[in-house]
Amino acid sequence: MGVGGKFWDLLKPYAKNEGFNHLRDKRVAVDLSFWIVQHQTAIKNHTRAPHLRLIFFRTINLFAKFGAFPVFVVDGTPSPLKAQARIARFYRGSIDSSSLPVAEEGVSVERNREFLKFVQNCVELLELFGMPVLKAKGEAEALCAQLNSEGHVDACITADSDAFLFGAKCVIKSITPNSKEPFECYYISDIEAGLGLKRKHLIAISLLVGNDHDLNGVQGIGLDTALQFVQKFSEDEILKSLHDIGYGDTPQCLDLKYTDDARVCSNESSPKKKSSHCSFCGHPGSKRVHFKFSCEFCNKGDIDGCIKKPVGFKCNCSYCDKNRKEKEQKRHENWWIKVCNKITMESNFPNDEIIEMYICDNHGQFPANNVSSISWQIPKTDMIVDFLVFHLHWEPSYIRQMILPMLSTIYLREMATTPVKALLYEQYEFHSIHRVKIRYGYPSYVVKWKKASYSVGSYTVPDEECDLHQEELMEANESFDLLDESNNPQIHVVDGCWFLLTDENMELVHSAFPKEVDGFLQDKELRDLKRGKTSSLRSEGSNKKLESQKSVGVQLSITEFYRSAKVQNQGKLGEDLAKNLNSQGGGTSKEKRKASSANLSKSTRRRLFSG
Ligand SMILES: [Zn+2]
Ligand SMILES: [Zn+2]
Ligand SMILES: [Zn+2]
Numbered sequence: 001m002g003v004g005g006k007f008w009d010l011l012k013p014y015a016k017n018e019g020f021n022h023l024r025d026k027r028v029a030v031d032l033s034f035w036i037v038q039h040q041t042a043i044k045n046h047t048r049a050p051h052l053r054l055i056f057f058r059t060i061n062l063f064a065k066f067g068a069f070p071v072f073v074v075d076g077t078p079s080p081l082k083a084q085a086r087i088a089r090f091y092r093g094s095i096d097s098s099s100l101p102v103a104e105e106g107v108s109v110e111r112n113r114e115f116l117k118f119v120q121n122c123v124e125l126l127e128l129f130g131m132p133v134l135k136a137k138g139e140a141e142a143l144c145a146q147l148n149s150e151g152h153v154d155a156c157i158t159a160d161s162d163a164f165l166f167g168a169k170c171v172i173k174s175i176t177p178n179s180k181e182p183f184e185c186y187y188i189s190d191i192e193a194g195l196g197l198k199r200k201h202l203i204a205i206s207l208l209v210g211n212d213h214d215l216n217g218v219q220g221i222g223l224d225t226a227l228q229f230v231q232k233f234s235e236d237e238i239l240k241s242l243h244d245i246g247y248g249d250t251p252q253c254l255d256l257k258y259t260d261d262a263r264v265c266s267n268e269s270s271p272k273k274k275s276s277h278c279s280f281c282g283h284p285g286s287k288r289v290h291f292k293f294s295c296e297f298c299n300k301g302d303i304d305g306c307i308k309k310p311v312g313f314k315c316n317c318s319y320c321d322k323n324r325k326e327k328e329q330k331r332h333e334n335w336w337i338k339v340c341n342k343i344t345m346e347s348n349f350p351n352d353e354i355i356e357m358y359i360c361d362n363h364g365q366f367p368a369n370n371v372s373s374i375s376w377q378i379p380k381t382d383m384i385v386d387f388l389v390f391h392l393h394w395e396p397s398y399i400r401q402m403i404l405p406m407l408s409t410i411y412l413r414e415m416a417t418t419p420v421k422a423l424l425y426e427q428y429e430f431h432s433i434h435r436v437k438i439r440y441g442y443p444s445y446v447v448k449w450k451k452a453s454y455s456v457g458s459y460t461v462p463d464e465e466c467d468l469h470q471e472e473l474m475e476a477n478e479s480f481d482l483l484d485e486s487n488n489p490q491i492h493v494v495d496g497c498w499f500l501l502t503d504e505n506m507e508l509v510h511s512a513f514p515k516e517v518d519g520f521l522q523d524k525e526l527r528d529l530k531r532g533k534t535s536s537l538r539s540e541g542s543n544k545k546l547e548s549q550k551s552v553g554v555q556l557s558i559t560e561f562y563r564s565a566k567v568q569n570q571g572k573l574g575e576d577l578a579k580n581l582n583s584q585g586g587g588t589s590k591e592k593r594k595a596s597s598a599n600l601s602k603s604t605r606r607r608l609f610s611g
Contacts, residue, residue, distance in 0.1 A: 002141075002161030003202070004210035005223035008173070011161070014190040015173070017181035020442040023155070024067035024505065027374075028172070029144035031158035032072045032133075036122060049391050055122045056388065056402070059129055061177050064405035065488075067505055071153055071374055072126050072133045073140040074119060121391065128384045129406070130377030134364060142166040142363040149361070152374065155185065162212065164188055165203050165358045180440040195227070198235040203358045204242055205230055207350045208343075214354060218346045221339065229339050239355060246349045250340040253333050275319040282309035284317045379406060381425070400425075404489050408447070408502045415512035427452055428500055430513055433520040434492070437503060445509045445517075448492065449500040 035058060036051045062068050126133050136143035144156035145166030155170040156163050163171045164186075171186045192198055197205070208226035210217030221229075232253075233241050241251060278287045283297040283306075290298070290306050298306045314320070343349060381403055385396045404425065411424040423429050428449035437446045492499040510517045 002163070002212060003165070003206040004215065004217060005226075007161050007205075007209075007223065008159075010195070010223060010227065011186055011191060014186060014194045016185045016187065016190065018183040018185050019181050020066070020440060021505075022066075022183050022185070023062070025069070026155070027069045027071060027153040028062070029147045029153040029156045030062075030070050030072045031140045031144050031156065031160060031163075032074045032122060032126075033119065033140050034158050034160060036118060048393060049118075049121070051118045052121055052125055052388070052391050055125055058175075059126065059131065060402065060406050062175075063129075063131075064409040065177065065503075066182070067409070067508070069376060070131060070157075071147065072123075072131055073143045073147075074123060074133060074135050075140045076135055076137045125384070125387060128387060129379045132374045132376065134374075136363050138357070138363060139166075141168075142357075144168065146361055146363045162206070162358075164191070165199065165206055165211075166363070167199060167361065178440070180442075196231055197227075200235045200238050200359075201230045201233075203355060204233075204238045204350075206358075207242065207354065211354070213357070214351060218342055218349060220342050225339060239350070242343065242350045245340050245343045246346070248344045250337065250344070253336040275317070277315060277320075278306060280308060281306035282313045282315055284315070284319070378410060379403065381407070401489065404500070405502055408449070408489070408504065409508070412504060412508045412512040416508065419512075423452055424449060430516070431499060433509065433517060434499075434501055436524075439503070443506060444503045445506050445520075446501050447504045447509060449502065451498050451500065 032055075035055065059070065062070050123133050134143060134147075139160075139162065141156065141158045141160040141163045144153075144158055145163045145168035147153045148156050148163075148169050149167035155172050156168045157172045157175065159173050161171075169188050172183050173186060174184045176182050176184075188199070191202075205223070205226045206217075207214070208218050208221045208229070209223050217226075230238055244251060275284060276286050277283060278285050278290050278295060280287050281290065281295050281298050283290075283295050285295060287306070294304060295306050314324075381400065384403060385399045388394050388399050389396055407425050411422075414420070414422075415430075429452050431448040431450040434446040434448040436443050438444075489500050489502040492501050506517075
């Protein structure tokens with residue numbers, strides 16, 4: 001989508017893969033339509049309402065895992081061509097964003113209506129999440145880009161290369177949630193430095209090769225030609241020059257590389273004198289003369305006679321040099337005239353409407369001078385549960401579990417600014433920092449939350465036992481959140497005491513609970529010191545030891561734990577838990593960690609619900 005040809009391939013060398021914390025505490029505009037069409041065929045076939053599933057997990061990831069503040073943007077009235085291309089893509093179920101957008105005929109009115117309904121569903125979900133959703137006048141990526149160029153957001157998430165034409169400074173083309181560098185970013189500054197292209201150059205290229213609004217562009221001009229052509233102009237003159245050429249007014253060939261010396265030479269050299277060369281060695285002179293007097297270029301040292309010229313021999317005498325430059329110049333001028341002629345031949349080129357659309361910087365129905373109108377509200381959890389039970393037929397406990405990272409992020413942010421004695425999701429209180437966890441090279445804290453209502457009269461965990469779990473562990477099993485899903489949070493049960501574990505950003509936890517973090521760090525230092533003394537002993541059986549330590553506590557995704565804040569039914573939980581623990585007994589810690597993947601937690605959940 002966006003500029004035709006292999007435009008993204010052209011930009012690819014200037015991509016920067018940014019790390020895990022790149023978007024933390026930053027605002028980012030999300031082209032919602034593009035997210036919706038990006039669902040994979042695999043999900044599409046196995047999930048009901050794949051677009052809602054995708055938006056659900058991506059939003060939570062973006063907000064909680066990456067700590068960003070997303071602003072979602074939906075299309076207003078996109079150009080018919082673009083709408084068609086998008087919808088066709090949605091129903092094809094896969095994208096190849098580098099290919100020329102194909103407007104497929106036969107996108108029916110019903111399909112169009114259905115797609116708009118999908119978008120509307122997503123907007124409803126996002127609004128329940130408390131996310132700001134803006135409506136563009138036309139293209140969503142246009143408003144994303146405008147928000148970016150006016151400094152309201154730091155980046156745009158879209159795979160539509162048009163965003164640069166609309167003024168975007170940083171475009172995040174794709175996000176791979178489970179990788180060391182999840183964000184594929186393109187900065188207009190890098191594109192300018194690398195290719196010498198500014199915004200209006202890019203607009204010119206899109207006019208020449210085609211775009212979503214004029215699929216064909218100029219007949220016979222491909223991306224390579226367009227690139228070479230626009231590079232000859234400055235940003236200020238390029239669009240005006242296209243107009244001039246469109247009217248048949250071909251400007252002088254502006255290529256400095258050749259004009260300087262070649263032009264001067266061609267004036268000097270008239271009248272031309274043909275200079276003869278030796279057919280054997282290729283040097284100035286002739287074979288006959290060289291035979292008599294030997295060639296001054298060949299005959300260095302004691303070799304007599306000419307040396308046969310190698311294949312591809314280039315004579316460097318001033319005559320040949322000049323000759324070559326003139327030919328090159330001629331070839332270049334011919335190319336220039338050919339391109340200009342093609343442009344002149346194109347009717348109604350360049351299209352002023354399209355140019356105006358790209359440069360107008362007026363794409364939104366939002367009060368531009370009132371940025372504070374963009375705000376993030378507390379998610380309406382119970383309504384989200386109802387909404388997703390209805391649309392996706394998910395179990396409420398599962399939905400609550402999956403939303404929790406978002407709530408804990410908000411909770412920690414609130415605690416950091418105005419510490420109050422409130423509970424997370426009205427039921428969990430900060431207990432401690434469980435351990436440091438390293439995912440993809442980035443450390444985070446695993447925060448231990450205690451379910452407030454269960455804590456009454458229940459077993460408290462002795463300190464030493466806590467220590468056992470505060471190991472730094474590399475996360476090996478990353479495979480189950482391939483579909484943007486997350487294994488965060490988890491349940492941790494120690495001797496009948498329930499804890500919730502969430503992965504949180506270290507700085508955020510520190511600013512919310514500075515004393516607790518300092519305490520944790522001091523303890524950790526002490527432990528590390530102790531460990532250092534006995535390291536030789538530990539190194540042998542450390543794996544085994546770790547396993548046995550881990551089995552003291554069990555990490556299970558028992559989603560019965562995630563009840564509505566309103567529900568206070570806790571009677572049978574202890575029994576069920578005991579049953580469940582028995583059924584899990586005997587496994588290694590690794591198996592138990594795996595047990596938190598979706599399949600098993602479902603059966604566990606069923607058992608708990610029926611019990
Ligand atoms: Zn010779
Ligand atoms: Zn020679
Ligand atoms: Zn020569």
